[in-house]
Amino acid sequence: MPVFSSAPAPHSGGAKEQPPSRGSTLPAGFASPAQDYYDAGIDLNRHLIRDATSTFIMRVSGDAMDGAGISDGDELIVDRSLTPKDGSVVVAVLNGELIIRRLLLTGQGIFLHADSPGSKDIRVPDPAELSVWGVATRCLHHV
Amino acid sequence: MAERHRIALVDVNSFYVSCERVFDPRLAGIPVVVLSNNDGCVVARSDEAKALGIKTGEPWFKLAEAAPKLGLVQRSSNYELYGDLSSRVMQLLSRFSSEQEIYSIDECFLHLHGTDDELRGRGTDIRAAVAKNIGLPVCVGIGPTKTLAKFANRIAKQNPHMGGVCNLDALDPAVVDTIMSRVPVTGLWGVGSRNGTRLNALGIHTVADLRDADPAVIRAKFSVVLQRTVLELNGTSCIPMDTESADKQQVLFSRSFATPVTTRESMRQVMSLYAQKAAIRLAREGQLAGVMTVFASTSRFSGTDASSPSATVRLQRPTADPLMLTRAAIDAMDPRMVEGARYAKAGIMLTGLSPAGAEPVFDLFDAGPEQKDIGPLLAKVTDKYGAASIGLGLAGMSTAKPDWTMARNFASPRYTTEWSDLPVVKAV
Numbered sequence: 260m261p262v263f264s265s266a267p268a269p270h271s272g273g274a275k276e277q278p279p280s281r282g283s284t285l286p287a288g289f290a291s292p293a294q295d296y297y298d299a300g301i302d303l304n305r306h307l308i309r310d311a312t313s314t315f316i317m318r319v320s321g322d323a324m325d326g327a328g329i330s331d332g333d334e335l336i337v338d339r340s341l342t343p344k345d346g347s348v349v350v351a352v353l354n355g356e357l358i359i360r361r362l363l364l365t366g367q368g369i370f371l372h373a374d375s376p377g378s379k380d381i382r383v384p385d386p387a388e389l390s391v392w393g394v395a396t397r398c399l400h401h402v
Numbered sequence: 403m404a405e406r407h408r409i410a411l412v413d414v415n416s417f418y419v420s421c422e423r424v425f426d427p428r429l430a431g432i433p434v435v436v437l438s439n440n441d442g443c444v445v446a447r448s449d450e451a452k453a454l455g456i457k458t459g460e461p462w463f464k465l466a467e468a469a470p471k472l473g474l475v476q477r478s479s480n481y482e483l484y485g486d487l488s489s490r491v492m493q494l495l496s497r498f499s500s501e502q503e504i505y506s507i508d509e510c511f512l513h514l515h516g517t518d519d520e521l522r523g524r525g526t527d528i529r530a531a532v533a534k535n536i537g538l539p540v541c542v543g544i545g546p547t548k549t550l551a552k553f554a555n556r557i558a559k560q561n562p563h564m565g566g567v568c569n570l571d572a573l574d575p576a577v578v579d580t581i582m583s584r585v586p587v588t589g590l591w592g593v594g595s596r597n598g599t600r601l602n603a604l605g606i607h608t609v610a611d612l613r614d615a616d617p618a619v620i621r622a623k624f625s626v627v628l629q630r631t632v633l634e635l636n637g638t639s640c641i642p643m644d645t646e647s648a649d650k651q652q653v654l655f656s657r658s659f660a661t662p663v664t665t666r667e668s669m670r671q672v673m674s675l676y677a678q679k680a681a682i683r684l685a686r687e688g689q690l691a692g693v694m695t696v697f698a699s700t701s702r703f704s705g706t707d708a709s710s711p712s713a714t715v716r717l718q719r720p721t722a723d724p725l726m727l728t729r730a731a732i733d734a735m736d737p738r739m740v741e742g743a744r745y746a747k748a749g750i751m752l753t754g755l756s757p758a759g760a761e762p763v764f765d766l767f768d769a770g771p772e773q774k775d776i777g778p779l780l781a782k783v784t785d786k787y788g789a790a791s792i793g794l795g796l797a798g799m800s801t802a803k804p805d806w807t808m809a810r811n812f813a814s815p816r817y818t819t820e821w822s823d824l825p826v827v828k829a830v
Binding site for chain 1: 817
């Protein structure tokens with residue numbers, strides 16, 4: 260299940276990314292690099308994945324979200340357990356396909372907004388027709 | 403209202419098909435079948451495929467021609483995907499109960515406490531959580547015993563208006579009695595068709611008939627296993643948790659530990675023990691495994707020290723070799739477990755099973771340490787007694803097609819276990 264294999268699995272259940280308390284006497288704001296881990300090394304699963312059961316990695320195809328720093332070929336971390344809010348970047352199901360857009364909940368209605376000038380917003384006429392697959396939490400952008 | 407201790411059976415509806423649908427929304431609402439190894443026959447069907455009259459076990463070549471006209475879509479089995487989604491489901495479900503028994507790739511028993519209303523509410527929460535977190539539909543059956551939980555699950559499945567949850571205690575006893583006197587005895591968990599025929603000969607045709615049978619007579623004429631079924635139908639819980647299970651599609655070993663396992667060394671021993679048990683089971687059934695899932699978890703009260711490592715790996719080749727299975731299990735678990743975490747349970751699941759005849763004769767490119775010692779010995783023996791006199795396990799004697807010729811022509815990507823196969827999301 261860990262998406263970054265060969266690293267220890269993410270800690271689940273706990274809602275926040277909180278390192279276990281080890282009774283350190285270091286002053287606040289000066290974290291010991293060794294304190295957070297049983298093993299040496301930074302475990303991205305632990306820091307980037309809140310809940311391993313509901314988190315999936317997806318690959319972006321297309322340029323419509325360039326303005327949000329999400330480019331063609333980037334990998335996205337998508338958490339299904341989060342409830343989408345106005346402004347969330349979501350993976351939505353549209354005509355049998357998974358698409359990535361910014362969700363806008365406005366007085367004029369619900370929109371799947373593209374963060375690039377070339378693409379048009381998609382209006383969702385009926386809230387019942389909005390199918391959000393998951394909420395993107397991080398983009399692994401190729402630099 | 404009285405607080406009760408109850409058992410829930412949670413299972414995923416049409417598991418393999420539902421897994422395919424998570425990443426391919428085009429498959430929603432249409433007839434879909436998943437095919438066995440080598441694309442031979444149907445092993446899983448969506449409700450829409452069932453409605454077309456397609457049966458489990460039906461050879462694909464008989465359906466292939468009509469499929470486009472029926473709107474039927476086929477998929478090769480993708481055990482990496484199913485194994486990964488299975489461990490996500492099990493990990494999520496373990497949060498709802500202090501005691502969980504993983505019974506198969508897509509079902510587990512959970513111990514629950516609460517009033518009838520609370521239990522129903524818990525069932526509804528479970529359903530919502532699995533749908534939201536993983537995108538899979540489940541049904542929940544709740545009853546005083548495992549057998550009755552299974553039965554309740556069946557009622558939930560067959561009555562869509564119940565919303566996928568059935569708490570047997572909350573039903574009118576007269577209604578339960580009516581259902582039991584209509585369902586044939588073979589519809590019960592653990593009653594096969596052979597026992598069914600023998601029971602029918604004794605005038606026991608329905609679930610109600612078996613419930614009212616004399617347990618002592620059942621034990622004398624059949625077995626202690628069937629006697630337990632009778633007792634469980636009457637509300638006496640007597641099928642223990644943590645029994646090993648194997649059906650035609652997977653081999654599963656899962657145990658809770660009396661004392662937590664905290665070190666890599668002891669976890670290796672656990673993995674090794676399970677792998678060897680699994681190898682024995684495979685050998686007995688004449689099967690080879692293609693994909694392995696390993697998992698472990700700390701108790702749900704572990705707080706920030708919680709750890710639930712799991713991994714699904716494709717084995718180098720289909721195998722029942724204890725050495726290979728042991729090595730694979732340890733290699734998969736070792737880097738993912740956290741030294742010092744207190745693991746309360748662990749397990750191994752083998753899927754992608756194929757008949758032992760399909761194994762390659764000998765894998766010359768498989769660099770295992772054991773080969774260094776065994777190789778020269780094999781050579782000595784074959785020099786003296788001939789080429790067919792000795793081999794490594796089943797591999798030495800088999801002459802069937804090697805696995806790399808196995809067809810997986812309709813396979814979906816390994817969405818969750820291969821970096822190159824990630825699901826694509828369109829930014830258009």
